[in-house]
Amino acid sequence: MNLNLLAAEFSVLALALLVFAADLILPDAKPRRGLGWLSAAGYAAILAWNLGRNFPSPAFTPVALGGSFIGDGLGRVFESLFLAGALLASLASIDHLPRKGVRWQGEYYVLLAIVTAAMMALVTAGDLLTLYVALEVNSLGFYALVASLKGRSLTSSEAGLKYLVLGALASALLLYGMSLLYGLSGTLSLQGLATWNAGATATPALWAALGLVTAGLAFKVALVPFHMWAPDVYQAAPTPVTAYLSAGSKAAGLGLMIRLLDAVFHASIGVWDKPLMALMAVTFVWANVVALKQKNLKRLMAYSSVAQAGYLVLGIVAGSALGLQATLFYALVYLFTNMAAFQALDTVAAKRGGEMDGLKGLAGRNPGLALILLMAMLSLAGIPPFGGFFGKWALFSAGVQEGLESGRYWLLGLVGFAVVMSIVSLFYYLVVVKQIYIEPAAEDEETVPVPLAARLALGICTVMILLTGVYPSPILAWLKQAIP
16 A cells, blocks of 8 residues: 555645644634644644655655555655645734634634645646546635635635636646546556657647646646636735745646656657747746736736746756756745745735835835845845745756757747846836835834744745755755656
């Protein structure tokens, strides 16, 4: 059975049961902040244990439940990313939920654990059926979390419904593509599909199957034009859910792309790379241009997230070990950078709301919070010495190297275009910086307090943003072990 490979997933589900039991025991009159601390402590313990495990040997990939799950290093890395994201989301929720008047906090933290376990199962799935079931469990949990403010905000219900409808459409596209693959290959196993694909020819049926699968995955990572759900969902959902959705769910989509496209269908890279590159180019232009006009901070971050998806997919399109390593590194950087930005914005929104004007004079009202938000914006823009700069440098270098070595010279053009769009993105990130440091605050403006849980989350993110930019070597060496 080899169920020890699923120990991390089982631990998260056990945490969900523990939180559920604690919620039943606590009196109704008591605040539920303890549930958030319990969840955060549980994720921290599981993360520490998961990081302490050795990667399996590349020569032998252990499997569980007859090949339904794979225990390789790639899955281990993504499991760690999800656990870190859930830890930060739990800390961010401790003060956010009471402020928003959310009464069902126990169910909230249980759902957070379920979507985390589902994403972990998603990236370790060894066959299409297990993969699809994990994807649906993850999606259903996020639909509920997005709409968790439905008693307080009509836009939350609307966003949850929109996410549900569009998610069902993307799920149908992905499932139809998988059914075509099964019909062509006669197997659901990822290893069996890879073996079949190595000797398969590029028929119209294979083109259609990979096109449908790519469309479903593009929705998961929010590539244009499959991004239409992101702005409304990001704006209306609770900010900790938005942060986790933007980073964790995107990482899950990247894991699926690596599993299905780079690993299973690497032999058919000529079939899916050009359509994916076209989606990336459109994503760069649309997301960065529309972001320039945004006044609501969460919608700005939504379009920023869409643009960042293009950079993350660049390493997958390159299809090399260096490209995959760069993608994993940038996914890690993006997780901590985005969580820091959303945590800081949520702290400010508690006093001034979620519009751009709410940041005016933040440097005078809370210099430390202003500095963290500055670091997050510059990291997202790719400015040294922060992690975002090194992450983009690694992705661009991998794209150029693969383009020159394989003769896929259009990769060079795509990298050049990505560099130009990265410069364009600097404009709207600097608008945020302008509000913080240049625009004056009102004379009677109060200081912005930062609760303990938020300070802890911001501290973790700040350390990682600096560490990945100044001393990335240990993290890169760790990620290199996960590349098959």
